[in-house]
Amino acid sequence: MQERYNRFSNYLRQKFGCRVYRVPLDAGFNCPTRDGSISTSGCLYCGPRGSASLLCDRAAPVREQLIQGMEAMRRRYGAKKFIAYFQAFSNTYAPLEKLEQVYREGTEHPDLVGLSIGTRPDCVPESVLDLIAPYRERYETWIEYGLQSAHDATLAAINRGHTVAQFADAVRRAQKRAIKVCTHVILGLPGENREMMLETARFIASLPIEGIKIHLLHVLGGSPLEKVYREGKIKLLAMDDYVSIVCDFLELLPPTVVIQRLTGEAPRESLVAPDWALEKHAVLKAIEEELERRDSRQGCRRSCRHDGVGE
Numbered sequence: 643m644q645e646r647y648n649r650f651s652n653y654l655r656q657k658f659g660c661r662v663y664r665v666p667l668d669a670g671f672n673c674p675t676r677d678g679s680i681s682t683s684g685c686l687y688c689g690p691r692g693s694a695s696l697l698c699d700r701a702a703p704v705r706e707q708l709i710q711g712m713e714a715m716r717r718r719y720g721a722k723k724f725i726a727y728f729q730a731f732s733n734t735y736a737p738l739e740k741l742e743q744v745y746r747e748g749t750e751h752p753d754l755v756g757l758s759i760g761t762r763p764d765c766v767p768e769s770v771l772d773l774i775a776p777y778r779e780r781y782e783t784w785i786e787y788g789l790q791s792a793h794d795a796t797l798a799a800i801n802r803g804h805t806v807a808q809f810a811d812a813v814r815r816a817q818k819r820a821i822k823v824c825t826h827v828i829l830g831l832p833g834e835n836r837e838m839m840l841e842t843a844r845f846i847a848s849l850p851i852e853g854i855k856i857h858l859l860h861v862l863g864g865s866p867l868e869k870v871y872r873e874g875k876i877k878l879l880a881m882d883d884y885v886s887i888v889c890d891f892l893e894l895l896p897p898t899v900v901i902q903r904l905t906g907e908a909p910r911e912s913l914v915a916p917d918w919a920l921e922k923h924a925v926l927k928a929i930e931e932e933l934e935r936r937d938s939r940q941g942c943r944r945s946c947r948h949d950g951v952g953e
Contacts, residue, residue: 644939645939646892646930646933646934646938646939646940647892647901647904647933647939647940648897648898648899648900648901648940649900649901650853650900650901650902650903653900654756654782657782658723658755658782660722660723661719661721661723662723662724662725662755662756663715663719663721663723663724663725664724664725664727664756664758665707665708665711665712665715665724665725665726665727666711666727666729666730667704667707667708667711667726667727667728667729667730667748668699668700668707668729668730669704669728669730669733669744669748670700671728671730671731671732671733671735671736672731672732672735673731673732673735673762674732674735674762674764674765674803675688675801675802675803676731680801680803681801681803683801683866684801684865684866685790685800685801685802685866686799686800686801686832686865686866686867686870687800687828687859687860687861687862687865687866687867688862688865688866689862689863689864689865689912690864690865700730703747704744704747704748705747705748705750708726708747708748708751708754709751711724712724712751712753722753723753723754723755724751724753724754724755724756725754725755725756725757725758725782726748726749726754726756726757726758727758727760728744728745728748728757728758728759728760729760730760732760732761732762732765733759733760733761734759734761734762734765734766734770734774734785735761735762735765738769738770738773741770741773742773745757745759745773745774745777749777749780749781754781755781755782756781756782756783756784757777757781757782757783757784758783758784758785758786758824759774759784759785759786760786760788761785761786761787761788762787762788762802762803762804763787763788763789763804763808763809763811763812763813764803764804764808764812766785766787766812766815766816768815771785771815771816771819771821772819774819774821775819775820775821778819778820778821782822783821783822784821784822784823784824784852784853785816785821785822785823785824786823786824786825786826786853786855787809787812787813787823787824787825787826788802788825788826789806789809789825789826789827789842789846790802790826790827790828790831791827791828791831791834791838791839791842792806792841792842792845792846793806793834793838793841793842794806795833796831796832796833796834796838799831799832799833800831800832801866806845809825810849813825813849813850813851814849814850817850822852822853823850823851823852823853824851824852824853824854824855824900824902825846825851825853825854825855826854826855826857827842827846827854827855827856827857827891828857828858828859828906829856829857829858829859829879829884829887829888829891830858830859830878830879830884831859832870832875832876836887836890839887839891840887840890840891840894842891843890843891843894843895844894846895846899847894847895847896847899847944851899852898852899852900853899853900853901853902854895854899854900854901854902854903855902855903856888856891856901856903856904856905857903857905857906858879858884858905858906858916858919858925859878859879860878860906860908860913860914860915860916860919861878861913861914861915861916862908862912862913862914863912863913863914864912868914871914871915872914878915878916879916880916880918881916881918881925881928882928884905884925885925885928885929885932886932888904888905888929889929889932889933889936889938890943892933892938892939892940892941893938893939893940893941893942893943893944894941894943894944895940895941895944896941896944897939897940897941897944899940901940904925904926904929905919905922905925905926905929906919907919907922908920
C-alpha cells in the first residue's frame with residue numbers, strides 16, 4: 643500500500659537498512675522560561691519534568707543513560723542501531739564547555755548512528771551551531787526547535803518567550819551549516835482556530851525544514867495549564883477534530899518533510915486531559931483512515947502563502 647505521508651521510520655530504515663531507535667537522554671539542562679531569564683513558570687503546557695521521558699534518570703551520567711536505554715531497547719525490540727536524543731528541556735542552554743562534554747558522552751558508542759538535540763530557537767548562538775555541525779560527519783544529525791505556533795500572540799499567551807522571527811532565523815542559520823531541522827508544533831493551543839493552525843503549516847512549508855513533530859495540546863498535572871483547565875477557561879480538541887486538523891496540516895506540508903510524530907504522548911499517571919490522548923495507536927489509525935477516506939496525502943494542497951503569520 644502506498645504511504646500517505648513521509649514516515650521517519652521509513653526514512654531511517656532506507657538509510658541504515660534496519661529500524662533505528664531513539665534513546666531519550668536527560669542531561670540536566672534548564673530553560674530560560676524556568677530559571678528567571680524570561681520567567682520562572684515555564685511554558686503554559688509544560689509539566690515539572692518538561693518533555694523528559696520517564697525512562698530517563700536525570701541523576702545518572704549521560705553515558706550511563708545511553709547504555710541503559712540501548713540495552714533496554716535491545717531486550718524489548720531487538721534493536722541494533724540508535725539515535726541519542728537529548729530531549730529534556732533546552733539542550734543547547736549551557737556554557738559551550740558543558741555542551742561539548744555532554745554531546746561527546748552521548749555519542750561515544752559504535753551502534754550509535756544519529757544525534758538529535760531538542761532546544762528552543764532563542765538558545766542557539768552561532769558558537770553552539772558551530773559545535774553541533776561537525777557531528778554531521780559521523781551521525782544523522784538533527785536539531786529540534788520548538789515553535790508550537792506561527793503566531794506571536796499565541797507564543798506570548800503560552801509563555802514561550804521567543805518570536806516567530808527568531809524561529810525563522812534559527813532555522814536559516816542551521817541550514818547554512820547543513821544541520822537538519824525538525825520543528826515541534828502543538829495543535830489546539832488556547833485562542834487558536836483551525837485556520838490559525840493551518841497558517842502554521844503554511845509557514846513551516848515556506849522554510850527549509852526537513853522534519854516535524856505534531857503534538858496534541860494535553861493537560862499535564864503540575865503544569866500552569868492544569869489550573870487554567872480546571873477553572874474551565876480552555877476547551878481541548880476532541881479526537882475527531884484533532885484527526886481532521888492533522889490531515890489538513892499534512893496536506894499543506896511539502897512531501898519531502900519527514901513526519902517524526904503525529905500525536906504527542908503523556909504518561910498515564912501525569913495526564914489530566916483529554917483521556918483519548920492515551921490511545922496513541924487509535925489516533926494514528928484514525929489519521930490514516932481519514933487520509934484514505936479523502937484519498938489524500940502529504941503535500942497534496944501545498945501552498946507557501948503565509949500572509950500575516952507572526953503578526
